[in-house]
Amino acid sequence: MASSGHNTPCHNSQPWTNKVLCRYFLHGVCKFGEDCRYSHDTKDPSDMVCRYYQAGQCTYGDKCRYDHVKSDKEIKTSKQKHFNDKPIVGSSKILSQTSTEADWANAVEFIPGKQYSPRCSNTYSSALKEGLQLSTSPNKYDDLCPFALNGECVNGDNCAYVHGLMCDMCGLFILHPTDVLQQEKHKEECIKYHEEDMVESFKVAQSRELSCGICMEVVWEKTDEKDRKFGILENCNHTFCLDCIRKWRSAKAFNNTVVKACPQCRVSSSFVTPSEQWIQDEDEKKKLIQGYKAHLSNKACKYFD
Incomplete structure (x- = not known):
């Protein structure tokens, strides 16, 4: 102060x-x-x-x-812009603010042996400055210094508020020194998000190296950025860029049975789903296809008069 x-x-x-x-x-x-x-x-x-x-x-x-x-x-x-004056609580809201289902593009690149850098690189104090709505609960953590959470409190030992212990996972000084339950809860959340980031990082690493089975180009290295998308076939796991597989399936020289089949394994798929990331897991593929179908259901059919 x-x-x-x-x-x-x-x-x-x-x-x-x-x-x-x-x-x-x-x-x-x-x-x-x-x-x-x-x-x-x-x-x-x-x-x-x-x-x-x-x-x-x-x-x-x-x-x-x-x-x-x-x-x-x-x-x-009387017009000065204020930040949120709600009490500070635990860490769950800080982490969840940066996590979305489609946040794979921001996943941290995982390098074995390198110190983990969390997806939520924004500090607690920067979250406050951005005006995020932090959750409130009974007065368990509201004595933690918001500036010390990132090691930036200028008052040091003379600060009127409690300075938390540093979490080894996220690097924030957010562990309440006297609240064991809060420490355990935060560590569980950090481990959860760390594991999710690792999964996303491996997906990104895999997608970066895959090439199209038709044009033979690495999908993520195509000249035009809008062409750097995969065309996911529902019944097989062969890799194609979206543009190539759509051209294949729209060919007029062959009958419908031929063009609906995979160019490599000949397994028929009635649906092609665009994706910026390669999806191979069956459960995730089903989720992707269902989401794409739900999105299309909100659009008018151009073939319907």
Whole structure:
């Protein structure tokens, strides 16, 4: 909660600062001594105004230990953009904010022996700055310092809030030092997302190397970016780019039985599903096809009068 003006001594400070009790002096850690711009007289009132609240960044809201007093400038404009003032809780919402079912493109590249870098590279503090809606619960974790979660708290040991322990998986200082249940829950979530990222990373690595069975080009290395898609056949696992397999199936020189069959194994598939990522697992393929069919069901058929 330190004020930036306290970092250097100032002999020509404004008179009002001499009447404000130095909070560092109260803790016995003021390094400026007699040169301090603030008062070292315990009879003077202490400045307990929350600087983070005045900057629109206090995440503790009504539970903050310091006074929430609006600055004169803020009162005049009343238009300053504020961040969410809800209490800080555990880590589940932080992780889930960055995870979506179609988030494979942002999956972390997995390299054995290299330290894991989580998908949620955004820090807890940056999540707050982006205005994410963090969940609220009974006051179990609302004493964790939001700035220390990424190791950025300038107050160090003098901070009014608790500094968490670092999670070995995500690198955030988010483990409450006295709440074992919260530590276990967060570690379980980290392991879960780490495993999901590994699965997605292996899929991306596999997709990067596959070539089309018709044009023989590596699908992800095609010149035109819009052509870097796979055409997934529902009844076989041979690899084709979407453009080639669609041209094959639209050929007029052959009967319907021939063009509906795979060019390599001759197994018939009545449906081709576009995908930016290669899908081979049967369950995932079914999910992909069902999702694509559901998407098409919302479009008007161009062959229907």
